[in-house]
Amino acid sequence: MRALCPSTHISGHPLLPAMSRKKTPKSKGASTPAASTLPAANGPRPARSGTARPGPDAPPNGPLQPGRPSFGGGGDFYDVAFKVMLVGDSGVGKTCLLVRFKDGAFLAGTFISTVGIDFRNKVLDVDGVKVKLQLQMWDTAGQERFRSVTHAYYRDAHALLLLYDVTNKASFDNIQAWLAEIHEYAQHDVALMLLGNKVDSAHERVVKREDGEKLAKEYGLPFMETSAKTGLNVDLAFTAIAKELKQRSMKTPSEPRFRLHDYVKREGQGASCCRP
Numbered sequence: 001m002r003a004l005c006p007s008t009h010i011s012g013h014p015l016l017p018a019m020s021r022k023k024t025p026k027s028k029g030a031s032t033p034a035a036s037t038l039p040a041a042n043g044p045r046p047a048r049s050g051t052a053r054p055g056p057d058a059p060p061n062g063p064l065q066p067g068r069p070s071f072g073g074g075g076d077f078y079d080v081a082f083k084v085m086l087v088g089d090s091g092v093g094k095t096c097l098l099v100r101f102k103d104g105a106f107l108a109g110t111f112i113s114t115v116g117i118d119f120r121n122k123v124l125d126v127d128g129v130k131v132k133l134q135l136q137m138w139d140t141a142g143q144e145r146f147r148s149v150t151h152a153y154y155r156d157a158h159a160l161l162l163l164y165d166v167t168n169k170a171s172f173d174n175i176q177a178w179l180a181e182i183h184e185y186a187q188h189d190v191a192l193m194l195l196g197n198k199v200d201s202a203h204e205r206v207v208k209r210e211d212g213e214k215l216a217k218e219y220g221l222p223f224m225e226t227s228a229k230t231g232l233n234v235d236l237a238f239t240a241i242a243k244e245l246k247q248r249s250m251k252t253p254s255e256p257r258f259r260l261h262d263y264v265k266r267e268g269q270g271a272s273c274c275r276p
């Protein structure tokens with residue numbers, strides 16, 4: 001039985017009609033990647049702690065979310081905030097990865113596909129700076145009228161985590177189509193990382209690690225294999241993105257450049273370490 005990852009589907013969301021949840025993974029075409037509007041990673045400049053917050057006239061989709069200097073009404077204190085979208089075929093584990101990162105959990109149950117928007121926020125401490133990651137993903141359930149919405153969301157994303165499932169060849173084959181969509185709709189400098197998920201399912205693996213590495217190299221992407229089930233490399237993936245985004249927005253001349261590729265290569269663990 002497949003595990004169920006809780007979804008934060010917003011019923012009653014103004015953009016979402018009442019939709020039933022899909023229970024089988026769908027092809028890439030049916031799962032519209034979410035997009036963002038922010039000037040990706042090097043686009044907008046997140047406000048630092050103590051800096052002015054955008055006033056009421058600030059564009060709603062400005063590059064960075066305002067920092068909350070020392071207190072936040074929502075309970076999460078942060079200096080800079082970024083939007084991170086998870087994209088990839090249905091069933092690759094986007095919701096599970098998000099839940100694992102946010103709550104440290106992997107719940108057994110039946111796969112319930114996300115309909116609408118799934119999101120979580122988490123604040124990380126990156127070298128003394130509180131970085132809030134606004135993690136989200138959209139699913140349009142194949143409804144064409146929502147594609148424009150999700151494409152708009154692409155432009156808002158500062159970072160994109162592009163997932164495939166190592167036990168599902170089609171999800172890997174579709175990566176190029178996802179990259180084409182990202183290229184078309186996301187900010188040109190969006191921080192992007194390729195993740196091969198479900199490496200705990202060693203016996204069902206059909207996509208070799210080397211294949212993922214090769215594809216990533218071809219497109220110049222940082223790459224890691226992950227498992228939402230065991231937690232392998234999950235925190236690392238989000239931490240790496242947080243470090244990259246924080247560096248892009250707050251880099252001081254004296255600070256050595258953070259190299260995302262090198263970081264994930266150095267810190268990433270092999271699947272063999274965490275097989276159940």
Ligand SMILES: Nc1nc2c(ncn2[C@@H]2O[C@H](COP(=O)(O)OP(=O)(O)OP(=O)(O)O)[C@@H](O)[C@H]2O)c(=O)[nH]1
Pocket residue numbers: 002003004005025026031088089090091092093094095096097109110111112113114115139197198199200201226227228229230
């Ligand atoms: N073994 C294993 N199963 C996983 C892992 N991640 C997710 N799954 C399972 O894969 C199925 C799909 O996971 P989801 O996280 O719901 O997939 P999704 O990408 O959010 O799918 P959509 O919402 O349809 O786009 C569920 O049954 C999960 O339990 C993993 O790392 N290992």
Ligand SMILES: [Mg+2]
Pocket residue numbers: 007094095096112113114118
């Ligand atoms: Mg989901």
